Amino acid sequence: MAGRQTTLRTRSAARSDEAGKGKSASAGVDRRELILTAAARRFAEFGFEATTVRQIADDVDILSGSLYHHFATKEEILEEIVRDAVQAQLDCALRIGRLPVNAEQRFVTLLVELLNIVTVEPDAHTVVFHERRLFRRSPDFAHILKARKDTYDAWCTILEEGVSEGLFLQDLDIYLTITTVMRMIYNGADWYLHEDGSPIDALSDYPLDELAQFYVGFILRSIRSPERAGELIPEPVAVS
Amino acid sequence: MAGRQTTLRTRSAARSDEAGKGKSASAGVDRRELILTAAARRFAEFGFEATTVRQIADDVDILSGSLYHHFATKEEILEEIVRDAVQAQLDCALRIGRLPVNAEQRFVTLLVELLNIVTVEPDAHTVVFHERRLFRRSPDFAHILKARKDTYDAWCTILEEGVSEGLFLQDLDIYLTITTVMRMIYNGADWYLHEDGSPIDALSDYPLDELAQFYVGFILRSIRSPERAGELIPEPVAVS
DNA sequence: GTCTATAAACTGATAGAC
DNA sequence: GTCTATCAGTTTATAGAC
Secondary structure, eight states: OOOOOOOOOOOOOSSSSSSSSSSOOOOOOOHHHHHHHHHHHHHHHHHHHTTTTTHHHTTSSSHHHHHHHHSSSSSHHHHHHHHHHHHHHHHHHHHHOOOSSOOOHHHHHHHHHHHHHHHHHHHHHHHHHTHHHHHHHOGGHHHHHHHHHHHHHHHHHHHHHHHHHHHHHHTTHHHHHHHHHHHHHHHHHHHHHHHHTTTTOOOGGEEEEEEEHHHHHHHHHHHBGGGGTTOOOOHHHOOO | OOOOOOOOOOOOOOOOOOSSSSSSSOOOOHHHHHHHHHHHHHHHHTTTOOOHHHHHHHTTSOHHHHHHHHHHHHHHHHHHHHHHHHHHHHHHHHHHHTTTSHEEEEEEEEHHHHHHHHHSHHHHHHHHHHHHHHHHOOOOOOOOHHHHHHHOOOOOOOHHHHTTTTOTTOOOHHHHHHHHHHHHHHHHHHHHHHHSSSSTGGGSSSOHHHHHHHHHHHHHHHOOOOGEEEEEOOOOOOOO
């Protein structure tokens, strides 16, 4: 019963060659980047520990030993994957926090943008979410925790302003709200992308913006001050 | 970098001997059950694949080989752990579905009871939630999926009645609501019990019923018809 | 029912040829 | 930059003594 080998259904490469983006135009991407993509896919689907370096190597058609020309350790691959993902979330929150609209509009924009970010590069963000415990156990990942904390603070500012402007519930538990909502978006996206085949999981039928609309409505109705219950849900502000 | 060994902080046995519950009164529990408890704890904390049979054996102070006297495979241990947990959830939903109160009261009771169930035996339910993909890949776990589907249907009935009674939003997306709420409770409980040390994770300060109150409020405000926005959140009905 | 001992395969990682 | 070959340690699981 040692059937640990799992063959990954090929993903038709994606990323058809973008016309000269700088560097070299050698018809295709960096091998290193291919490895990161394959590893992210594996880590997202099966977890970091359950993924073997040989599986990653197989996915990019090299031998496991050759991986170590590009990366010193398996953990270094993980580190590289999550670093950008975490930073993207922080940048997103900071940028939206500066938008010249009211707190509710900023919050709606934040929700939609987070769902977007997590959805367009799903593997990396799934890994960020699922390997939390590893980050906390190893000091090599301290900067990940720092960035997550900064992201939390940016969310906090927006919600606090919404409360003091009277848009949101006066006695809103901001801490529980943020952590609950973040997990909601994360899991919703993860599930939207990866769940398939379970009797009750037929979600893929929903287009992404319909899912976004559901979440925004669900969350806003929860945090709005009661006298605003019937008001229209604002559209997200266009960003980027 | 082969430091895969992880020593589990001992959990002071719990389950101080209950006066003769039937079977034998031989001062202590079944060895088999001890193994299941230890395995559930490992699977919940580190995942099924990341846990080794040796770690489980160490936890109950026997050698890895001896485990195979009690269980045929590692997967059989997993199966036994999740079976009861899944069944408990189904029973809970069915029982509450029959309560002679309105749909909102049943739904509130369901939320609180689910949080209770998931919290009093957290390891098993955490495993049920986290090893979903494994269940779907292996036909040995088909009955798990079946029970989950039945549980979903029980929830569905309650929400549908709430909509037709005018208690809940007329255009509520029941499917998205149920799946979102279930994940919310699962993750909330998991996080409540296992998260510790992250800069933004200081949740353990909240008593469980405060957490339950937050979730019930959060969820009910989302699904109620707007004209009922200000109404008091009903208390859960006492069960068992 | 537990132990000893071990099989057979797999693990992350390294050294050196090309 | 990839391959061949391999290390030392791990994995799940088995056989048989006590």
